[in-house]
Amino acid sequence: MNSTLAATMGAVTTLWWRDIVRFYRQRSRIVGALATPLIFWLLLGSGFSGSFRAEGNYATFFYPGVMVMIVLFTAIFSTISVIEDRREGFLQGVLVAPISRGAIVAGKVLGGSTLALGQAALLLAAIPWLGLRPGASGLALALLVLTLIALALTALGFIIAWQLDSTQGFHAIMNLVLMPMWLLSGAFFPPTGAAGWMRPLIAVNPLTYGVAALREALAPGAAGTDAPSFGLALGVTAAFALVTFLAARALAERPLDARLA
């Protein structure tokens, strides 16, 4: 192997490793990222069960949405460490190491994605109780879709975190941008029943396609004929991951603002 490539791989691996170790040692983060979506699922799933008229029960409909929410929470909160690292001085040490900015972004995105995927995978254990029969291929596709969503959302979190100097700002963006993005993704209610003004927003929201692809992988045909095809949904989700990663890298390669240096 070429020595530059080996050095880059080493750098990506160690940045990834650090994120995993940190997460494991900060137990409260595990609980926080997993418990919130589960409570949502329990309360909303039970609360809506009587009034929900789509096929199947609401808990099952909501299931892919809860997974995406877990991915969103874990991915986003893993990138908050970018802000903390910058404030505490850790990031500066990484920035003056002889590695490309792309390697820094890759290490962070892979770290956050691994955590997000790990948490979401825990929830796959619930499948037998939900009456879903995705089969081995459906399960593999679901994992692929979750991986792409995790990469995209972690890269998106990186883009936000890179430009902020306080974690408060991050929470504001979480509430004003990321939660609505999740709400308007078909995770929470079927897009077909939404008010007219919402439809275009849902259609341009890249997360809509991630949720649709995941829904289709877990329960083929259940989303109905109005849903985007699996191929389109998977393609958009892959593009979402690629674009956010490239944007994150381009952002990291720009000279730093004095405020953030």
Place this chain on the structure above:
Amino acid sequence: MSYAIVETNALGHNYGERRALDGVSLSIAAGEIFGLLGPNGGGKTTLFRILATLIRAARGSASIDGHDVVRDPHGVRRRLGVAFQSPSLDPVLTVHENLAHHGRLQGLARGDLGARIDELLAAFDLADRAGARVGTLSGGLARRADLARALLHRPPVVLLDEPTTGLDPRARLDLWRHLDLLRTQQGTAVLVTTHLMEDAERCDRLLLLDRGHVVAQDTPDALRREIGGDVIVIRGGDPETLADDIGRKLGESVSVVDGTCRIRRARGHEFVPALFEALPGRIEAVSVGRPTLEDVFIQRTGHPLWEDKESAAT
């Protein structure tokens, strides 16, 4: 002079309208400890960040070991060991884990890295704390671990931003002992930013920086010599009135700095009795001493390094 491993040429930088750095040229030789001395906001940190490749200078150029900081930041980073004001260590990881993590970022091979970490842990007296999480260490220990981190890849140039901040006197002494060894044994060039006189005195050469401009650049001794004589510092009542009276009655030129009256003259001790006789009951305290680097700074800029003495004590 031996090989100039760090060079800058007319560096300048702005933050918005404010000129943070203007026309700064310096050169540092291999094996030299070079101090950047100046008040906070004087441009030290900006210069430091430009050399560390974190920000790009608006004007001028800088190079490390022949590599331009803008055109070849990678070449520069390979040759730099940098310790920032707050340690670049993860508090959740242990000392050893932090060093290993950073060593891998530096591209050190597995076997070499292990041996190098052990060597540095021993050199910095950290071997028994290798397994402790950095978050549990005292400020002084964390700083030592951070210095070990910066030296992992044996960089020929080390940049340290206010390295003695928060260190007790013993730890401060230890740090300087390490820097001395580094310089004599490995010929490392060390650049230290500081606002403290004790640190500045220990540097081979100093660059005095004020409001982004180079005020002076020389050895501490040469800087002091150029002032010459003694410095007499007088306190008592309103400093402006006191300065006027001293000037009128004794014919000395008095400057008022930071609430005190200062006079530079030869044979300062002989002047003290005359001072008390000329202004009976007005003098609260007098000190006579050789000029310090602070006097050099005052002489050149007309103001002290510290505008308020409160923060000087911290």
